Structure formats: structure tokens, C-alpha cells
Amino acid sequence: MQSEKPYLLFPYRFMRFNEDVLLVNEAGEFIFLSEDDFARLLSYQLETNSETFLNLKSKHIVTNSDPTLPIYLLATKYRTKKSFLNDFTALHIFIVTLRCNQKCRYCQASSEDETKTEFDMDLYTAKKCVDMVFKSPSPTIKIEFQGGEPLLNFEIVKYIVQYSEKLNKIHHKRLEFVICTNLLAIDEQILRYLEGHNIWISTSLDGPKDIHDANRITRKGSGTYDIISKNIKLAKEKLGNHRVDALMVTTKNNVSQLNKVIDEYLKQGFCSIFIRTLHPFGRATKEKLGYDVETFFENYKKALTYIIQLNLDGVTISEQYATIILTKILTPFPVGFVDLQSPAGTGIGCAVYGFNGDVFVSDEARMLAKMGDHRFLMGNVRRNSYEEIFKGTVTQEAIENSCVESLPQCSECAFQVYCGADPVRNYYGQNDLIGHRPTSEFHQLNFLVIRHLMELIKENNQDIMNVFWSWITNRSIDEIKGLNRG
Amino acid sequence: MKEKNKLKEEKKLIIKFDASLYDKVAVLKTCYIFQDRCHTKTETEKNSSIKVILTPKKESADLQQIENQFWDELIDQQVRYENDNLFSDIRRLIVEQAFRPVSFADLKNKIKKHAI
Numbered sequence: 142m143q144s145e146k147p148y149l150l151f152p153y154r155f156m157r158f159n160e161d162v163l164l165v166n167e168a169g170e171f172i173f174l175s176e177d178d179f180a181r182l183l184s185y186q187l188e189t190n191s192e193t194f195l196n197l198k199s200k201h202i203v204t205n206s207d208p209t210l211p212i213y214l215l216a217t218k219y220r221t222k223k224s225f226l227n228d229f230t231a232l233h234i235f236i237v238t239l240r241c242n243q244k245c246r247y248c249q250a251s252s253e254d255e256t257k258t259e260f261d262m263d264l265y266t267a268k269k270c271v272d273m274v275f276k277s278p279s280p281t282i283k284i285e286f287q288g289g290e291p292l293l294n295f296e297i298v299k300y301i302v303q304y305s306e307k308l309n310k311i312h313h314k315r316l317e318f319v320i321c322t323n324l325l326a327i328d329e330q331i332l333r334y335l336e337g338h339n340i341w342i343s344t345s346l347d348g349p350k351d352i353h354d355a356n357r358i359t360r361k362g363s364g365t366y367d368i369i370s371k372n373i374k375l376a377k378e379k380l381g382n383h384r385v386d387a388l389m390v391t392t393k394n395n396v397s398q399l400n401k402v403i404d405e406y407l408k409q410g411f412c413s414i415f416i417r418t419l420h421p422f423g424r425a426t427k428e429k430l431g432y433d434v435e436t437f438f439e440n441y442k443k444a445l446t447y448i449i450q451l452n453l454d455g456v457t458i459s460e461q462y463a464t465i466i467l468t469k470i471l472t473p474f475p476v477g478f479v480d481l482q483s484p485a486g487t488g489i490g491c492a493v494y495g496f497n498g499d500v501f502v503s504d505e506a507r508m509l510a511k512m513g514d515h516r517f518l519m520g521n522v523r524r525n526s527y528e529e530i531f532k533g534t535v536t537q538e539a540i541e542n543s544c545v546e547s548l549p550q551c552s553e554c555a556f557q558v559y560c561g562a563d564p565v566r567n568y569y570g571q572n573d574l575i576g577h578r579p580t581s582e583f584h585q586l587n588f589l590v591i592r593h594l595m596e597l598i599k600e601n602n603q604d605i606m607n608v609f610w611s612w613i614t615n616r617s618i619d620e621i622k623g624l625n626r627g
Numbered sequence: 628m629k630e631k632n633k634l635k636e637e638k639k640l641i642i643k644f645d646a647s648l649y650d651k652v653a654v655l656k657t658c659y660i661f662q663d664r665c666h667t668k669t670e671t672e673k674n675s676s677i678k679v680i681l682t683p684k685k686e687s688a689d690l691q692q693i694e695n696q697f698w699d700e701l702i703d704q705q706v707r708y709e710n711d712n713l714f715s716d717i718r719r720l721i722v723e724q725a726f727r728p729v730s731f732a733d734l735k736n737k738i739k740k741h742a743i
């Protein structure tokens with residue numbers, strides 16, 4: 142009973158943070174307190190006219206007046222943070238073929254030989270998949286073509302695009318397309334088609350030639366750097382710089398050379414990079430390309446420092462993982478990044494349609510099925526209804542077991558609002574959808590990265606904060622400085 | 628406030644404390660978190676004390692450091708446990724209001740009913 146106390150405490154989570162204590166409210170707003178002030182807060186000894194009290198009051202962690210308003214405001218902010226739940230599945234990944242003209246050492250898609258057309262999505266399945274996609278209540282539909290190499294089944298890609306555009310004349314959704322391609326088979330004609338239908342390209346670039354060619358090779362074993370560099374240039378000329386993006390994978394070959402990877406991205410005209418970890422599926426494990434979390438984190442930290450310095454020197458480049466987390470920490474808005482939300486985006490944020498019409502909660506779930514475990518198969522577009530697939534037990538279980546608000550250790554974690562859960566990875570790595578946080582790499586990595594960013598925010602170096610805000614708002618540092626002055 | 632009865636054997640840390648000071652939930656949550664560095668075992672003893680046995684997973688572990696961390700974490704977990712009890716009604720009201728909003732006046736009445 143708090144009513145006899147001089148003030149009322151509202152829900153918050155806390156964590157010792159160097160000499161101080163970090164407190165985060167239900168909506169992700171935070172404050173640092175000294176240990177002494179924290180002890181005073183808990184024992185109701187804070188002066189209600191002190192600066193600390195007023196700061197805590199502004200974050201809705203305490204109140205000495207009617208609690209209705211802070212509860213009302215907190216509820217509104219909480220609703221905004223969770224607004225990604227309003228729309229249901231927006232991202233639909235189509236595996237149009239398992240065939241690939243590359244055989245990358247870490248490939249999690251376990252691709253098939255170029256000649257094996259039995260692994261292509263056929264017309265009937267493609268139609269059924271698109272019909273299923275348009276049953277989603279989401280006002281935005283993003284169709285992402287993956288493989289294998291989707292350009293090897295480009296006729297089906299074209300069919301899906303055109304059939305979706307036709308259906309959208311009735312549904313009026315915001316329709317977007319992305320093709321994830323290694324660019325080996327791209328040509329002027331395909332680029333013209335992509336341009337005509339506003340299809341964006343997401344390609345793969347692991348770094349300069351020696352690093353890229355160590356992992357990304359053709360089926361005959363030769364490096365792909367020269368050809369893809371040429372084709373990135375061509376694609377950017379035809380589609381415009383902003384419509385061609387690239388992703389990198391960190392392996393033991395480039396983990397200690399991330400600066401070189403960043404330089405290569407700049408050289409190729411990219412202004413953002415996503416320093417991604419290797420997923421522990423498929424060939425990556427067999428080829429022993431991994432590293433431990435500490436190794437990744439130490440190198441990630443150095444790379445982030447390098448990127449921040451580049452920005453301070455006038456070069457525009459952002460790091461996407463940091464941007465996602467910073468947006469979660471510093472703004473009231475959700476990010477729509479399915480790998481870091483609660484509940485997880487499995488099925489409700491993203492669905493993956495296999496070449497044969499099987500629907501999975503994520504691409505990792507599809508990989509598990511390839512390895513013989515169909516635990517996260519939601520159904521098949523040829524046999525099941527939308528309700529059976531998206532409201533079935535597989536989706537429900539994945540959601541129920543990925544709410545950080547109720548997971549062991551996450552439920553008390555001060556970083557909870559900025560973090561998420563991945564039931565498929567938990568299941569694969571720890572044999573349990575809920576997972577075991579103390580030994581989970583997902584937890585270790587997110588904890589370290591969020592903590593590092595929080596440390597930088599706490600330092601409150603104006604130059605670094607300007608860089609962060611330029612990433613979050615997608616504006617130049619000069620514009621941010623102007624806003625600060627204004 | 629540290630209880631005295633710790634006994635360091637070969638790479639094993641035994642911590643005993645008065646069960647009335649800490650809730651079982653706080654003790655178990657602390658042990659759970661320590662599973663990244665130790666195997667943990669909890670036992671209750673006749674004289675209403677709790678015994679926690681921590682066996683480090685790494686040979687090189689510093690037992691003194693682990694013990695200090697354990698006490699710090701246990702106190703934090705106890706505070707969290709007490710906070711959870713204190714906050715449960717308000718938390719429910721916030722989430723309810725977020726997803727099933729009522730008018731400001733109705734929310735005020737709800738809050739009164741919960742005697743917050």
C-alpha cells in the first residue's frame with residue numbers, strides 16, 4: 142500500500158550501471174540515478190521538490206499527485222511502442238527457387254545445383270502464395286524475393302510482381318518489392334524490369350576482394366567480387382543509389398577487419414552498413430566460420446567507433462543495428478525489426494513461403510525444416526486456409542513464448558523494452574522455445590550492444606549524440622546541429 | 628548484513644543466509660542468473676536458513692568476486708520482487724488502458740477501485 146507515503150512509485154526496471162543505477166519505465170523512457178538517490182527513492186526519502194524527484198516525475202516513475210494522468214500517459218506511450226502489433230504480417234518472403242549459381246561457405250539456405258529445376262516455385266504455388274499474402278490485414282505489404290538465387294527463376298518473380306500489382310488494384314495496400322540477389326545473373330533487361338516495377342535490390346558484399354572471395358564463391362569455386370562490383374555499379378546507375386542496398390555477414394575471416402569492410406562499402410557508394418552476425422544454421426557451422434560473442438562484440442565496438450569518427454569527419458555512413466537500438470532507446474516509436482521485438486515477429490511480422498508452398502514463421506524455421514525438423518511449419522498454401530496457417534498453434538506458440546515481459550531474466554531486465562526474443566533460435570540452440578538466458582548468445586550479444594550504446598548516451602558527448610540523431614532521423618549532421626541551435 | 632556462514636571448499640562456494648530476509652523467488656532468480664558462470668544448487672535447512680552452493684564452471688574463477696556479485700544481485704532481486712508486488716496493479720492498468728482504453732473519468736474510477 143503506497144497511499145500513506147509521500148509519493149507513489151510507478152513501474153520501472155532497474156540495473157546497476159557502473160557507479161549509478163539505470164531506471165527504465167514501461168514505455169522505455171530512462172534516467173540514471175546515483176546509488177544514494179536510488180536508495181532514497183526506494184525508502185520514500187526523496188524531497189518532492191528536489192531536481193531528482195522532478196526528473197523522475199517527468200519520466201512517470203514517481204508522482205505526488207493524482208495518478209490518473211501518468212497512468213493515462215504511460216498507457217498511450219506503451220500503445221505507441223507496441224503499435225507494430227496493429228497491422229499483423231507485413232513482410233512476406235518468397236523462396237522462388239532453391240537453385241543457386243553460388244555456393245557460399247556460410248550459406249544458410251543450403252542451395253541446390255543450378256540444373257535442379259524441381260526446386261523452383263511453380264505458377265500455381267506462386268498464385269496461391271500471393272492470394273495468401275493479400276489476406277493479411279496489414280496496410281503495407283512487402284514482398285521479398287529470396288532463394289537460392291531468385292534471378293534463376295525470374296519468370297516466376299515477374300508473375301508474382303504482376304499478379305500482386307493486379308490484386309492491389311482492389312486492395313490498395315502500400316506494396317513494396319525487394320529482390321535479394323547475388324547479382325551474378327543480372328543484366329540490362331532485368332534491371333529495366335526492376336526499374337519499371339519499383340523493385341529494390343538487396344545484394345551481398347562481405348568486404349574487399351580478399352575477404353569477399355574467401356566466402357562468396359561460384360559453384361565452381363571462383364571468387365565473385367569482380368563481377369558483383371561491376372554489377373552493383375550498373376544497378377545503381379539504372380535504379381538509383383538508394384534503391385540498391387547490400388548486406389554483409391561477419392565470419393571469422395572478416396571479424397577483425399571490419400574497418401576494411403566499412404571502407405569497401407563507402408568505396409561502392411553505400412551510406413549504411415549492417416554489421417550482422419553469422420546465423421548458426423546450415424553450412425556455417427560445418428565450415429567453422431564462427432567466433433564467440435566477446436570477439437564479435439569487441440570488434441563491433443571498434444567498428445562503431447570508426448563509423449562515428451567517419452561521420453564526425455564529414456563522411457555519411459550509419460550502422461543499422463545500432464540505429465535500430467538507438468531508435469528504440471531514444472524515441473517513443475517501434476522499429477518494425479522482426480528480430481528484436483516482443484512478441485517476436487515470427488509469423489505475425491514476417492512469413493516465409495517455401496518453393497513448394499510451405500509457410501514458415503521465419504527463414505531460420507525454414508532452415509530447420511531443411512535439416513529435418515518441421516517444428517515451425519505453419520502450413521502450406523496449397524492445402525491450408527489463411528486462418529489455419531496464421532492463427533494455428535505454431536504461430537500461437539511462437540508468440541506466447543517470445544514475450545520478453547514474461548521470460549525468465551528478461552522480465553526484470555532494464556533493457557527489456559529495447560530488446561526482443563527469438564523462439565526459433567532458442568529452440569535450435571537450446572532445445573526450448575523459451576530458452577535459457579544465462580547461456581544464450583542472443584542475450585549476451587544484445588545485452589552487450591545495448592549496454593555499450595547506453596554508455597555512450599550516458600556520456601552525452603554532443604558530437605556523438607548528433608551522429609546518433611542523424612542516423613535515427615536519416616538527416617545530415619548539419620541539419621541536426623541546426624535543429625539543436627533552433 | 629552479510630551472513631557469516633560461507634565456506635569455501637575446493638572451487639565451491641557455499642552461502643547460507645536467513646530465509647526471512649530474502650524471498651524464495653529472489654533467491655531462485657539470482658541463482659538462475661548465475662548459471663552463466665556457476666552450477667547452482669539451493670537447499671533449505673532446518674533453522675529456517677537457505678543454503679546456496681555455487682560451483683564455478685571455469686577453473687580460473689575468482690570465488691571472492693563471485694560471492695560479492697551474488698550478494699549484490701540477491702539484494703537487487705529482492706528489491707525487484709518487492710517492486711513487482713507493488714507495481715502489479717498499476718502495470719495491469721497501464722496495459723489494459725493501452726489495449727482496451729476507457730475514458731479518463733472511467734480510468735480514474737478504476738484506479739480508485741484498486742486503491743492505488
Ligand code: SF4
Pocket residue numbers: 545550551552554555556557560561578583584585587588
Ligand atoms: S535477452 Fe537479455 S538483454 Fe534482452 S531483455 Fe532478455 S535479459 Fe535483457
